[in-house]
Amino acid sequence: MVTIYDIAAKAGVSAMTVSRVINNTGKISDKTRAKVRRVMEELNYVPNHMARSLVLQQSNLLFLLITDITNPFYTTLARGAEDAAKKHGYRLLFGNSDESVDKEKDYVDTILATRADGVLVAPAGDPSLPHLETLRKHQVPFVLLDREVPGLDSDVVLGDSKEGARKLVDHLTSLGHKRIALINGSPSISSARLRLEGYREALKLNDLAYDDDYVLETAFEPRSDLSDIESWLDRMDPPPTAIVAGNNVLAVEVIRTLHARGIRVPDQVSLVCFDDLGPYSEIDPFLTVISQQAYQFGYLGMQMLIERIQERGEAGLPWRKVVLPADMIVRRSVSSIR
Amino acid sequence: MVTIYDIAAKAGVSAMTVSRVINNTGKISDKTRAKVRRVMEELNYVPNHMARSLVLQQSNLLFLLITDITNPFYTTLARGAEDAAKKHGYRLLFGNSDESVDKEKDYVDTILATRADGVLVAPAGDPSLPHLETLRKHQVPFVLLDREVPGLDSDVVLGDSKEGARKLVDHLTSLGHKRIALINGSPSISSARLRLEGYREALKLNDLAYDDDYVLETAFEPRSDLSDIESWLDRMDPPPTAIVAGNNVLAVEVIRTLHARGIRVPDQVSLVCFDDLGPYSEIDPFLTVISQQAYQFGYLGMQMLIERIQERGEAGLPWRKVVLPADMIVRRSVSSIR
DNA sequence: ATAAATAATGTTACCGATAACATTAAATTA
DNA sequence: TAATTTAATGTTATCGGTAACATTATTTAT
Numbered sequence: 001m002v003t004i005y006d007i008a009a010k011a012g013v014s015a016m017t018v019s020r021v022i023n024n025t026g027k028i029s030d031k032t033r034a035k036v037r038r039v040m041e042e043l044n045y046v047p048n049h050m051a052r053s054l055v056l057q058q059s060n061l062l063f064l065l066i067t068d069i070t071n072p073f074y075t076t077l078a079r080g081a082e083d084a085a086k087k088h089g090y091r092l093l094f095g096n097s098d099e100s101v102d103k104e105k106d107y108v109d110t111i112l113a114t115r116a117d118g119v120l121v122a123p124a125g126d127p128s129l130p131h132l133e134t135l136r137k138h139q140v141p142f143v144l145l146d147r148e149v150p151g152l153d154s155d156v157v158l159g160d161s162k163e164g165a166r167k168l169v170d171h172l173t174s175l176g177h178k179r180i181a182l183i184n185g186s187p188s189i190s191s192a193r194l195r196l197e198g199y200r201e202a203l204k205l206n207d208l209a210y211d212d213d214y215v216l217e218t219a220f221e222p223r224s225d226l227s228d229i230e231s232w233l234d235r236m237d238p239p240p241t242a243i244v245a246g247n248n249v250l251a252v253e254v255i256r257t258l259h260a261r262g263i264r265v266p267d268q269v270s271l272v273c274f275d276d277l278g279p280y281s282e283i284d285p286f287l288t289v290i291s292q293q294a295y296q297f298g299y300l301g302m303q304m305l306i307e308r309i310q311e312r313g314e315a316g317l318p319w320r321k322v323v324l325p326a327d328m329i330v331r332r333s334v335s336s337i338r
Numbered sequence: 339m340v341t342i343y344d345i346a347a348k349a350g351v352s353a354m355t356v357s358r359v360i361n362n363t364g365k366i367s368d369k370t371r372a373k374v375r376r377v378m379e380e381l382n383y384v385p386n387h388m389a390r391s392l393v394l395q396q397s398n399l400l401f402l403l404i405t406d407i408t409n410p411f412y413t414t415l416a417r418g419a420e421d422a423a424k425k426h427g428y429r430l431l432f433g434n435s436d437e438s439v440d441k442e443k444d445y446v447d448t449i450l451a452t453r454a455d456g457v458l459v460a461p462a463g464d465p466s467l468p469h470l471e472t473l474r475k476h477q478v479p480f481v482l483l484d485r486e487v488p489g490l491d492s493d494v495v496l497g498d499s500k501e502g503a504r505k506l507v508d509h510l511t512s513l514g515h516k517r518i519a520l521i522n523g524s525p526s527i528s529s530a531r532l533r534l535e536g537y538r539e540a541l542k543l544n545d546l547a548y549d550d551d552y553v554l555e556t557a558f559e560p561r562s563d564l565s566d567i568e569s570w571l572d573r574m575d576p577p578p579t580a581i582v583a584g585n586n587v588l589a590v591e592v593i594r595t596l597h598a599r600g601i602r603v604p605d606q607v608s609l610v611c612f613d614d615l616g617p618y619s620e621i622d623p624f625l626t627v628i629s630q631q632a633y634q635f636g637y638l639g640m641q642m643l644i645e646r647i648q649e650r651g652e653a654g655l656p657w658r659k660v661v662l663p664a665d666m667i668v669r670r671s672v673s674s675i676r
Numbered sequence: 677a678t679a680a681a682t683a684a685t686g687t688t689a690c691c692g693a694t695a696a697c698a699t700t701a702a703a704t705t706a
Numbered sequence: 707t708a709a710t711t712t713a714a715t716g717t718t719a720t721c722g723g724t725a726a727c728a729t730t731a732t733t734t735a736t
Binding site for chain 2: 053076082093109252
């Protein structure tokens, strides 16, 4: 591995001079600068980030931790984060926690060990609290995305989950639906809780009774075993005329299960969900969804993060909470009753 | 930031003893081990990767560079790579080059500077050669995914692009199609070249003439400006009865363009493509595709990479080229002619 | 012309960890 | 019990950079 000392030796200068050329600091004569540059080219020099960050105590690296890299909501969000990071001259790396608090903890360790300058996190859930507190303790600035964690003050970019759920339920009731089921993520995830709340409120406002049997709380990420969905469908009696899914993944899995049973959407049951299916929903715009501005989650979150990093130390800047609107896109997955 | 020296001081031992406890090396009495552990907990110690890798000359970090984080092919591949890396105890970070050779080069610099132990790369194209050579020069093991780079020997995991294209065209001709168009990625990408070759061969075998006007070579990644697709559609006269898309993104954009013109698939024109649309194609299995085993690309590639890393130095192990089969899934996006 | 300022470069110490070698204490063996 | 192992811990140098402080050459000011 070529080091500044190799360069220095070959160019007949000191290592410090080479360092100055690399970083454009201090005063260097044009002649030495040129000579050093030439030798660097010749030897294919690449600076060693680790050595550098070790002494500088900062890495110029940012991280984005998402919970499901196969979910278009998060990949679109990632593109937003990437663009914002690039605009400010930061490098961005990604990690995928797979909705697992343990994997997330591993990433947090990697991030700490790598001495990242900041982190954007879509936390796996409330149990993420301990390792987020670890980040805080080590003074690594972070911004939460899509999910809050109770007991932790921080900047956060959220979607209006409650309002979104209300809109979906209202849409269904306006078309005559009365037996509306909900399949949702784990209640340890703030957005899932809000979606449940919105669902319950909307039921109440529409004078519909809430029934535990019609609600399934499961996992937001793709799974191979659909048996919990199966038994939930069996349990509901009479069957629902409409289903609200807490995210796009769940909607897809509900459809798969229904199709396997020969039940058609929306003919026999209507379906709506949170989050679009990415560009691929363009092929056949079918699902009626709450379309969250995924790109904005990433872009705004990254901007907030970078502001935090750059204001470091200054007391000011209270925690900021950005709530992005929940817009419904009506498509063909809902039929009207009668 | 807490260091081993802080721990050492508080525990009344030397830094080296702390290091031994952390790494489980050397001999340590149970008593000191316990004491050191306790202090580490108390102070919330996190090892500094940078300092560590600096002296160890290895980071235990692996990278995966993909070209389009919003493409389900690559995100599924990423899941495979992640699982394989985890199985072998490596940490994995992701980078997204967005099909840009320049962004890719930036990532390569980050990777070099981070002293990653190895890299999985889906190269942006043939122009990636220089920075891949830089990786090679710095002895960072890498495995190419999905695309080869002429002039560079390396391990590589490919799909059978030529055969896939042939299958698609054969399928179309078997249903009576004679005017078959191709929209493809840049010819600077090996897989795109092979798909073109397969397309031409299949035309020839079916006694169909090749016509330049029926082929559009554009970019594989999502774009906002669809005008090149527009003008290509205008140019073809008579219009094709079927279109082969070089990947899923292009297929979606063709559909968008066609829909905007009021042209229906498959009623007025048939459409087939490479790569599935992820789990979301399950909602409405519509597109007839060559389904590549995305997960296996990542999983096998990662295994090959780790073998390389662990055999480091040993002369053996010739470059390996794995070609995964191209399986066609027939769905509803093709109609038969007459 | 000589002091004072400035430009250009070099030296030393350190960032946080570990390898290699050194030392001391405890346990075996002769 | 003295000699030898072995266990447990400590010291020093180093990884590849950079900050802070020298030092030397060159200008500029007086």
